[in-house]
Amino acid sequence: AQRVTQPEKLLSVFKGAPVELKCNYSYSGSPELFWYVQYSRQRLQLLLRHISRESIKGFTADLNKGETSFHLKKPFAQEEDSAMYYCALRPVGDNYGQNFVFGPGTRLSVLP
Amino acid sequence: DTGVSQDPRHKITKRGQNVTFRCDPISEHNRLYWYRQTLGQGPEFLTYFQNEAQLEKSRLLSDRFSAERPKGSFSTLEIQRTEQGDSAMYLCASSLGGLSGYTFGSGTRLTVV
Numbered sequence: 001a002q003r004v005t006q007p008e009k010l011l012s013v014f015k016g017a018p019v020e021l022k023c024n025y026s027y028s029g030s031p032e033l034f035w036y037v038q039y040s041r042q043r044l045q046l047l048l049r050h051i052s053r054e055s056i057k058g059f060t061a062d063l064n065k066g067e068t069s070f071h072l073k074k075p076f077a078q079e080e081d082s083a084m085y086y087c088a089l090r091p092v093g094d095n096y097g098q099n100f101v102f103g104p105g106t107r108l109s110v111l112p
Numbered sequence: 113d114t115g116v117s118q119d120p121r122h123k124i125t126k127r128g129q130n131v132t133f134r135c136d137p138i139s140e141h142n143r144l145y146w147y148r149q150t151l152g153q154g155p156e157f158l159t160y161f162q163n164e165a166q167l168e169k170s171r172l173l174s175d176r177f178s179a180e181r182p183k184g185s186f187s188t189l190e191i192q193r194t195e196q197g198d199s200a201m202y203l204c205a206s207s208l209g210g211l212s213g214y215t216f217g218s219g220t221r222l223t224v225v
Contacts, residue, residue: 004154034213044155044203046213086154099145099168100214102154 002027004089004103012109013077021072021106023061023087032090033063033070034100039083047072047085057081077110084108116217118204124223125194132190133220137206144187145214146179147203148172155203161187162209194224 003026013019025031035047048056050063050070061072070087084107088100117136125131137144142163147155158177160168163184173179176194181187191198201221205214 009152036213043218044216046215049213088154099157099160099170100155101157102147104152104154 002031002089002091002101004087004101006085006087006103006106008106009104010107010109012111014111015079016076019074019077019081019108019110021085021087021108023070023072023103025068025070025087025089027068027089027091030065030092032092033061034088034090035059035061035070035072036086036088036102037083038086044086077108079110079112082108082110116204116206116215118202118217118220120220121218122221122223124225127196127224128193130190130192131194131222132188133202133204133222135187135189135204135217137186137204138215139185141206141208141215142184143207143209144181145205145207146187146189147205149201149203149219150199158189158202191222194222196224198222199224 005024007022033050036044037047038044048054059074061070063070084105086105087103090100119134144161146158148158149155157170158173159179161181164181176192179189201219203219204217207214
């Protein structure tokens with residue numbers, strides 16, 4: 001079965017400090033990995049996906065298949081980055097639908 | 113088109129009552145998903161439609177739950193004989209499929225008293 005873990009429920013950093021939100025997954029195949037973000041009083045929205053190799057709002061994430069990780073990083077945190085972050089996996093293959101498996105989430109708090 | 117819409121935003125119901133939620137996806141999206149989220153957890157998959165066909169159902173979707181998507185447009189999720197354990201945020205999302213991510217609605221928060 002597919003599983004996504006995010007070991008930190010809460011991560012607090014000071015403004016300007018680097019931030020890393022950890023995500024590990026278990027899946028025997030080749031997954032697609034995503035990060036979703038939910039700002040206060042807003043809906044869940046896509047932040048980035050590993051296949052795009054993009055940087056969104058200064059965040060990047062690299063898929064490490066050897067360590068089965070997809071950690072989210074930003075070199076200099078901003079107060080507006082404070083939000084709930086969810087790592088999500090979508091299994092790839094003919095036997096799978098299009099549903100995501102989400103981690104429990106990490107609340108990032110960026111302090112002034 | 114202002115995105116994925118869900119109605120109602122909040123629903124309080126007595127245990128044993130039936131409830132129905134509605135989701136209007138982005139019009140050009142052919143895939144629609146229902147998820148449930150409880151406090152402190154990430155969203156959990158319930159069911160998925162491609163156009164009007166319900167292609168996948170989670171084991172979380174007991175016999176009391178039913179979802180429809182007539183004509184491949186809006187979808188409804190009905191819960192019969194609600195239980196306190198059904199209290200959660202019910203999220204709807206839509207996508208164009210392929211490698212795209214989801215667009216989520218704001219959710220319907222159900223409280224069963």
